[in-house]
Amino acid sequence: MASISSHRPLSFEVAGEPLVIKGFPTTRWRVVDLAPGEAGPWTLDLQLYMTERAAYRFNLTSRTPRLFIRAGEAGATPRPDAITASQEVAAGWLDGEHRVLEVGMPLAIQAWLEAYLAQHGEAPDEGRKKKRKGAGRARELQA
Template identity: 45%
Template sequence: MSQHLTDPKHPQDQAEILSEQIKTSDCWTLGIEISPIEIQSGRWMTIEWKIIQLWPDRSSAEKDLQTNPDNRFITFLDLQLYRDERTAYRFNLNSVVPHLFVQCDEDETDNSVIPNEITAAQDTAGAWLDGEHIVLEYPMPDAIQCWLEAYMAEHGELIEHKKKRRYADLDKEKDTGRAKR
């Protein structure tokens, strides 16, 4: 689910969106602010999009919008956890700097990007990149790391077993040229 706060002049719209705060054991609604950054590459200027801020709840985003209303684009996305991605979550949490990954689509009318999904699984982010989507990353805040650890503790670690091939021993015999006795 994606919701946007872009115009601070319509407080009733913002209040309606902000009242829908969600945080459960497997879903956390986060506010994401993205901004274009101009980067010079040789003689050329290019625009790269970055996540500027991540809000753990809607009320903190609302307070920040009231103090700094200038041309801000904030999107609210649900960070949904899935049991079959536990191995990817553990891999991310064990990395030096765990990250959150945001998949975006390009809006060609104004050359901006629109965040669509967020995940803590690097495998999912890799699939998005393979599909030629724009993927932004942001260091995972400590509070989200603790929440993710609690999810892992509640549901256990996912241990992926390799399926043993039925005739694996026969393949070894062919390779060595000896029969097993």
């Protein structure tokens, strides 16, 4: 069986749309023309990691699978520097006060991600472990 590559270059453009929210002018940024390859004004390498397999599966089974692009500091002109298919990674970027742009995941990338998961297996279930009876509780001492 041929090995599935763990990275893909994706190119895209970032477009700004001026709008007014509660009387204040602002710009809504969005990703347009996302496509595999290196043809667009921005190109980032989508790298897949074994440790993120559960997050990839969660994303693929959502109603609309997404890709997330870290695009510099919130409030500044977007400067994309990373892309992921993991909502957990994107949430970490948001916690770091970065701007994160979302875009629908192209079918070709969904198929590639499915092939990656098929080759490397699904992530092990991280379900809650049962505690032993009395574990974690102070035990009463009998006098």
